[in-house]
Amino acid sequence: MARFDRYMLSQLLLLFGFFSLVLVSVYWINRAISLFDQLIGDGQSALVFLEFTMLALPYVIMIVLPISAFVAAVYVTNRLSSDSEMVVLQTAGASTMRIGRAVIYFGLIVAVLVGILAHILVPSARTELAGRSAEISRDITARFLKEGQFLHPASGITVYIRRITEQGEMKELFLEDERDPAAVVTYTAEKALLVRGDTGPRLVMFDGLAQTFRPETGKLSTIGFADFAYDIGALIQDGDTRTRDLRELRTAVLLNPTPDDIASAHGELADFLYEAHDRIARSLLSVVVPLMGFAALMVGGFSRFGVWRQVVIAVVLIILVQLIANSAEEVARKDETLWWLAYLAPLMGFVMSGILITLSSMSKFRRAAPANTGAAA
Structure with missing residues (x-):
């Protein structure tokens, strides 16, 4: 049996790696498409795009691993049943729980991986991602010094620069400020420079025109200027x-959390506690999910018509567990004393798995009883 445990565990890990690679690739590509439109549209390079997608990868992997574990457990259990290996083991007297020991070992391995991601890698990647996002938001050059393109560095702001010289001088600048709907201001200038001021960066325009349009009255006022400083510090997030x-x-x-921690983050104490315990619960769910898939397929036993009914039951039970987790989160985030609800979903999963394993053992006993009676006769 120890050899069978190693054999089944190796099959589970092999399929788990394959399904994880496929699902992570699909999820990552979907995420990369939205990031590509956002970053490249803002004038960022391909290296920045690659960096952002890599920083988003730990969270993607954490989400995908339990799903891959479930699919691997269902696939391997179905294949062993189809090849009659499960029948041989049950005929030899092995119980469903004994056969599923390899699934439990497999779930513990996945739980360790999810725990490392949830407690270490994902928070670190999110911190780095937030820091890089802040750096890009402060990158004046990337947001303004792009010639021949209409840029939108902030909501309601449109900038166009016809040409930029080697000295950094902007030729034929167009800037439209629509942040105030009652007064839309359009600036045009022959040339402009980006300089640092005491209160932040400033755009100094020379030999230009400022046109203010008021939609309520339909009037357009025009003012010419030799030089004009436009404060763009407010457009750059600190x-x-x-x-x-x-x-x-x-x-x-x-x-x-300390009061300073709560003040520096968006959330209440209940949010802090639930987030912490939810990370632990994710690891427990990683044990439950493959065990539920295995137990659901073992209930029906071998059938030449396939195990699609058991697969549907397993999927429905997983959805039910997820619904319990979502409902528990909604309640626990409102009351700091209800943090324990984070463990309700994995607890219900363990209970469901235990019931399925018990039903499987009982059905095996009922099938064995008539056979023994016939042998005695």
Whole structure:
């Protein structure tokens, strides 16, 4: 039996790696498409795009691993049943729980991987991603110094530069400010320079025209200027004062947050506690999910018509567990004393798996009883 455990575990890990690679690739490509449109549209390079997609990868892997574990458990169990290997083991007297020991080992391995991702890699990647996003938001050159393109560095702001010289001088600048719907201001200038001021960066325009259009009255006022300084500091987000995301914080901080931690992040104490315990619950769910898939397929036993009914039952049970997790989250985030609800979903999963394994053992006993009676006769 120990040899069978190693054999089944190796099959589970092999299929788990394959399905994880496929699902992560699909999920990652879908995420990369949206990032590509956002970053390249803002004038960022392909290296920045690659960096952002790589930083988003740990979270994608954490989401995909339990799904891959479930699919691997169902696939391997079905294949062993179809090849009559399960029948041979059950005939030899092995119980469903004994056969499923390899699935439990497999679930524990997946739980360790999910735990490393949830507690270490994902928070670190989110922190780095938030920092890089703040740096890009402060990158004036990437947001303004792009010639021949209509840029939108902020909502309601449109910038167009016909040409940029080697000295950084902007020729034939167009800037439209629509942040105030009651007064839309359009600036045009023969040339402009980007300089640093005491209160932030400023765009100094020379030999230009400022046109103010008021939609309510339909009037257009025009003012010419020899030089004009436009304060663009408000358009650049200050990354040093950004609000931290709860998902960036370490689990130890979430379990025992200080008032400063709560003040610096968007959330209440209930959010902190639930986020911490939810990370632990994710690891427990990684054990439950493949065990539920295995147990559901073992209930029906061998059938030449396939096990699609058992697969449907397993999928429905997984959906039910996820619904329980979603409902528990909604309640637990409103009351800091209900953090234990984070463990409700894996607990229900263990209970369902135990019931399925018990039913499988009972059905095996009922099938064996008539056979023994016939042999005695």
